[in-house]
Amino acid sequence: MEPARVLLPPPISTNHLFANVPGRGRITSKEYQAWKKAAAQLLTAQRCPRFTTPVYISIMVGEVDVGAAMDSDNTLKAAIDALKGAQIIVDDNRRWVRSSRATWIPGFRGMVAIVAPATEPPTADELRRTIPPSIWEAMQGHAKKYQR
Numbered sequence: 001m002e003p004a005r006v007l008l009p010p011p012i013s014t015n016h017l018f019a020n021v022p023g024r025g026r027i028t029s030k031e032y033q034a035w036k037k038a039a040a041q042l043l044t045a046q047r048c049p050r051f052t053t054p055v056y057i058s059i060m061v062g063e064v065d066v067g068a069a070m071d072s073d074n075t076l077k078a079a080i081d082a083l084k085g086a087q088i089i090v091d092d093n094r095r096w097v098r099s100s101r102a103t104w105i106p107g108f109r110g111m112v113a114i115v116a117p118a119t120e121p122p123t124a125d126e127l128r129r130t131i132p133p134s135i136w137e138a139m140q141g142h143a144k145k146y147q148r
Helices: 030-046 072-085 124-128 133-146
Strands: 004-008 018-021 025-028 055-062 097-105 111-117
Touching: 004 030, 004 072, 025 030, 030 072, 055 072, 072 097, 072 111
Parallel strands: 055 097
Antiparallel strands: 004 111, 018 025, 055 111
């Protein structure tokens, strides 16, 4: 299957997705409700393909009208959830989304999600062989401290 390019509305930060309401807990913010509606309309109009295999997702995030302090990783959640909601991807858990990243694009407004079939990552042994043994052993000692 070929990669798909999907237009989404300008990013909304993960920090603005939910609001804490006394007596009700966390609820979807009005800003996020509006963003989800706009995203659903855009996705429906594009007649996007459906990926039924694991994917890699790259989100090209336009910098126009976005605050300078917005973190790139905070732009991913809403966009990936919209792809799931539109059934472009099966789910957003690690079984189905094998990798996701955000890239800032100067002079662009909105987001373009590039969804592509995932390829096989290196095996654990292949990856371990790329780490100097002394570093690997030191990391193993630190990892044991945090396992409980």
